[in-house]
Amino acid sequence: MCGIFGILCPSRKDVAKHTYFALYSLQHRGQESCGIAATDGTSLMIQRSMGLVSSAFSERELQELYGYAALGHVRYSTTGRPSIENAQPLKMRYKGGTFALAHNGNIVNIKELREQVYSLGISPYTSSDTELMGHLIARNFQDDFKTTLANVCKGFIGAYSLVFLTEEEIYAVRDPWGFRPLCMGSYEDGFVVSSETCAFDIIGAKFIREISPGEMVRIHRNGYEVDQILEPQGNFLCSFEYIYFARPDSVVMGKRLYEVRKRFGELLAEESPVDADIVVSVPDSGTPAAIGFAQRCKIPFNEVFIKNRYVGRTFIQPTKELRERGVRLKLNPISELVRGKRVVVVDDSIVRGTTSKEIVKMLWECEPKEIHFRVSSPMVSHPCFYGIDTASRGELLASKMDIEQIREFLGVNSLAYLSRKSTIEAIGIEYPCLACFGADYPTYIPSEEVREKYALEKNEKW
Ligand code: SF4
Structure with a gap:
């Protein structure tokens, strides 16, 4: 990006x-x-x-x-x-x-x-x-x-x-x-x-x-x-612009992204409701969806993770080590808000799983009764060739695990993703790009062998 x-x-x-x-x-x-x-x-x-x-x-x-x-x-x-x-x-x-x-x-x-x-x-x-x-x-x-x-x-x-x-x-x-x-x-x-x-x-x-x-x-x-x-x-148009990248106060194709993200949350609540005491978000990009989810499920939303505003977005730091360190640097939970409660945590996406796993770990340290994870986008299973750094398929959690395995990997009581159908409905474009969610790539893409050979020759990644 x-x-x-x-x-x-x-x-x-x-x-x-x-x-x-x-x-x-x-x-x-x-x-x-x-x-x-x-x-x-x-x-x-x-x-x-x-x-x-x-x-x-x-x-x-x-x-x-x-x-x-x-x-x-x-x-x-x-x-x-x-x-x-x-x-x-x-x-x-x-x-x-x-x-x-x-x-x-x-x-x-x-x-x-x-x-x-x-x-x-x-x-x-x-x-x-x-x-x-x-x-x-x-x-x-x-x-x-x-x-x-x-x-x-x-x-x-x-x-x-x-x-x-x-x-x-x-x-x-x-x-x-x-x-x-x-x-x-x-x-x-x-x-x-x-x-x-x-x-x-x-x-x-x-x-x-x-x-x-x-x-x-x-x-x-x-x-x-x-x-x-x-x-x-x-x-x-890249559906990830709606899910994560663009700012919620921007308007794309006539829609305020805040409203689209809130709608993701409402549709997620309709598809995968959960009986819980509190909805929390992974700030900032997960917040509008968490609010939509909470309103639709009639569960109170609370800001539990306090963000250090002086640390960059973890997903776009170049190395895995930096990303891992970045999550703890960036977010800190207020433990008493979730202690003994059934918690729904809403995030916008799970790409490599690094952030999500760390967030769940931090939440368990606050001693809640249950943790239910809800993701306001479909499973990211394929690499992007159009400008997002999810280049290697092996890095993507959903390319190597099914939903139950991811639930276990994260260590949560339940896990659900938004469907592709609801993603399209909220975005409001007939055919946004959904290629990284396992849909067709809108253009030709080079074969894996060509990509690997090219990357080796030029010392670059795709
Ligand atoms: S594959 Fe398409 S939807 Fe996914 S990040 Fe790339 S451009 Fe966006």
């Missing part, structure tokens, strides 16, 4: 600052590195850094990024190591000048793209798919961005919400499957694009529309145009 934000506002010279605050609100989408590119109409400046947005830019650095248009990115790596070389936006030269590029998603046919790039005589300087896309766009540049992107992006398979900043304009493209969200809004005399609407709220921009699968938006000094440059292949 990554977060991207672009802004073009002709009357201003300080939009890097707006980008900084927008990235702040998109921080949940990536915590490894961040960057801002800005233009004053003649030259493109870029500042990139490892770590969080709050520590990446000084006031002076933001002032130096002066200009009326800017592009920002927060990164969480799926392809390519966490390193400053892989931080975005990337800067590329093309025959029309220079552009900065930011990407959210993951390309499936990366091996082919890498071969194409090598055949052009280019040795990539990063290990990310974004650089490959950038080279192919730069080298195959035709008369304008619209023609170029229409031709070159046809060769990209997978998830890509891309935003380009040239010396004068912004271009935003969403892949024809619509895996990752991308929306646009207005701000003063200009326009903005963002992975999520929460970035609009923080700067006071107004939402205009979602960018549809296969669409390109060009934003310039006199307004914007939208073109359908790639044939749409459906609307396979």
Whole structure:
């Protein structure tokens, strides 16, 4: 996952600052590195850094990024190591000048793209798919961005919400499957694009529309145009955006994610009710579903786990050891609230099981009578190739255990997951991507042998 934000506002010279605050609100989408590119109409400046947005830019650095248009990115790596070389936006030269590029998603046919790039005589300087896309766009540049992107992006398979900043304009493209969200809004005399609407709220921009699968938006000094440059292949928006990734205050496809998550909880309660004394959530992403569950079951909801707000999201820390340590650092239960009680704990998902097991262990230390685990998403049994770090199938708990085995592994009295049918009902899209829940992948994916061989050759994971 990554977060991207672009802004073009002709009357201003300080939009890097707006980008900084927008990235702040998109921080949940990536915590490894961040960057801002800005233009004053003649030259493109870029500042990139490892770590969080709050520590990446000084006031002076933001002032130096002066200009009326800017592009920002927060990164969480799926392809390519966490390193400053892989931080975005990337800067590329093309025959029309220079552009900065930011990407959210993951390309499936990366091996082919890498071969194409090598055949052009280019040795990539990063290990990310974004650089490959950038080279192919730069080298195959035709008369304008619209023609170029229409031709070159046809060769990209997978998830890509891309935003380009040239010396004068912004271009935003969403892949024809619509895996990752991308929306646009207005701000003063200009326009903005963002992975999520929460970035609009923080700067006071107004939402205009979602960018549809296969669409390109060009934003310039006199307004914007939208073109359908790639044939749409459906609307396979990632259901994990609804379940976990996007912020609950963001609106996606006309729905506030808080309400969708609450609905997950209500439907879960209808499917798998339980007789208990208290419902607790795993904060923050499990909370709306826990509230929905509690209301539907008429059981009191209580905040039991107190979160240390200064620790990052455990799921997206790069190593298993860090993730394990992260749970205890992040959550601490108030034991007397659950002692002697029958407890229902609601979490948004179980991916590797590391967090869930640790949470159950912490709860048992509080001496409840029973623990019932409810998960407001289906069983994650398959890897994601579209930008979520569940790459290796062996890491996924539900790929090696059935529900009873997982119950035993967690050490709880009962366990239930939300069904795929109810997940779709709450999301409200006919065919969201549900591939990691054992449904079909919306695109071709390389065989396991190719993935393994490629990973070994390039020292990368999928
Ligand atoms: S496979 Fe899962 S995580 Fe990946 S895009 Fe599809 S729903 Fe999202």
